[in-house]
Amino acid sequence: MKRCKHNNLKVTPQRIAIYKKLIELKNHPSADAMFQTVRRDFPNISFDTVNRTLLTFSEIGIVDVIEGHGRQRRFDPDISCHHHFHCVKCKEIIDFYSAEYDNLEIPENIKKKFTVLSKRVVLNGICDKCTE
Amino acid sequence: MKRCKHNNLKVTPQRIAIYKKLIELKNHPSADAMFQTVRRDFPNISFDTVNRTLLTFSEIGIVDVIEGHGRQRRFDPDISCHHHFHCVKCKEIIDFYSAEYDNLEIPENIKKKFTVLSKRVVLNGICDKCTE
DNA sequence: TGACAAACAAGAGTTGCTCCTATCTAATAG
DNA sequence: CTATTAGATAGGAGCAACTCTTGTTTGTCA
Ligand SMILES: [Mn+2]
Ligand SMILES: [Mn+2]
Ligand SMILES: [Zn+2]
Ligand SMILES: [Zn+2]
Numbered sequence: 001m002k003r004c005k006h007n008n009l010k011v012t013p014q015r016i017a018i019y020k021k022l023i024e025l026k027n028h029p030s031a032d033a034m035f036q037t038v039r040r041d042f043p044n045i046s047f048d049t050v051n052r053t054l055l056t057f058s059e060i061g062i063v064d065v066i067e068g069h070g071r072q073r074r075f076d077p078d079i080s081c082h083h084h085f086h087c088v089k090c091k092e093i094i095d096f097y098s099a100e101y102d103n104l105e106i107p108e109n110i111k112k113k114f115t116v117l118s119k120r121v122v123l124n125g126i127c128d129k130c131t132e
Numbered sequence: 133m134k135r136c137k138h139n140n141l142k143v144t145p146q147r148i149a150i151y152k153k154l155i156e157l158k159n160h161p162s163a164d165a166m167f168q169t170v171r172r173d174f175p176n177i178s179f180d181t182v183n184r185t186l187l188t189f190s191e192i193g194i195v196d197v198i199e200g201h202g203r204q205r206r207f208d209p210d211i212s213c214h215h216h217f218h219c220v221k222c223k224e225i226i227d228f229y230s231a232e233y234d235n236l237e238i239p240e241n242i243k244k245k246f247t248v249l250s251k252r253v254v255l256n257g258i259c260d261k262c263t264e
Numbered sequence: 265t266g267a268c269a270a271a272c273a274a275g276a277g278t279t280g281c282t283c284c285t286a287t288c289t290a291a292t293a294g
Numbered sequence: 295c296t297a298t299t300a301g302a303t304a305g306g307a308g309c310a311a312c313t314c315t316t317g318t319t320t321g322t323c324a
Contacts, residue, residue: 008270009270009271010269010270010271010320010321010322011321011322012270012271012272012320012321013320014271014272015271030311031311031312032310032311032312044273045272045273046272046273046274046275047273047311047312048272048273048274048275048312048313048314049271049272049273051311051312051313052271052272052313053271065201066201067199067200067201067218067254068199068200068201069197069198069199069200071203071205071280071281071310071311071312072310072311072312073201073203073311073312085242085246085248086199087246088249094246096239096241096242098239100236100237100239101236104232104233104236104253105232106255107228107230107232109228110217110228110255113259113260114217114219114226114255114257114258114259114260114263115257115258115263116217116255116256116257117220117256117257117258118255118256118257119253119254119255119256120253120254120256121236121251121252121253121254122199122251122252122253122254123238123242123246123248123250123251124248124249124250124251124252125246125247125248125249125250126246126247126249127245127246128245128246131246131247140301141301141302142289142290142291142300142301142302143290143291144289144290144301144302144303146302146303147302162280163280163281164279164280164281176303176304177303177304178303178304178305178306179280179281179304179305180281180282180283180303180304180305180306181302181303181304183280183281183282184282184302184303185302203279203280203281203311203312204279204280204281205280205281
């Protein structure tokens, strides 16, 4: 919660509860998934607070809002450089790691024109569970 | 429209109008953006028809539904292998091309477990227009 | 121990699809 | 060339996932 104070944000019980759930998660939850999880320990919390807090956290770099193919925004508690496999059937987003991908060079013409903040390789396909 | 017949889909004036707009577009329209464009030539068309047709086209491989960070689904009339730069400010998605990226190998552990249908490098950052 | 800016809960409002139904039409058979 | 009909469309209701508003509460600092 140092990160909160550092950004002039108050340290509230709601923020602490959401943060704790976030760091123990290993998947890519939607705002509603986080809400359902957090409300088990904090029955009076509102969806709006969870959603707003996740967006606040993404602004101060605690979570990432990641690319998706569905209508729900997906958050990623793992903010290190890694890559994603999207299953087109079950919509799950699966992490994978590759030094080769991490070290990809940004093309010159892009570097000249734009400011690149992050890069990621996104694979689409069918996961092992959906193949049967 | 051969593609339609080949997939047992009727060739309707609406589908022709949407298809024509699609192939002349060079950006990544949302369903609503397509609706607004197509209705100029076809004032009586409904949003639902445009949206449904875009999804139908994506099923038969005429367009791609691409990864996004917002709430609107984005379509891509360019179905060849290429890569995307997402501007986090104006939300524009800009194409770029790189032989190096096209030739990326899929990691062994992914290839073993999953069926990969497409790959793309996604860069996030700030575009030239938003930098001023 | 106040004062107060910031954050919260609850619920209304908005956006962007998605579904439903009556009507229409492209394709095929006669 | 017409009749038939499965499939497609328009218009509108319905729904999911946020997003905003308002009145109340609370963490922080003096
Ligand atoms: Mn991840
Ligand atoms: Mn593209
Ligand atoms: Zn799957
Ligand atoms: Zn921009």
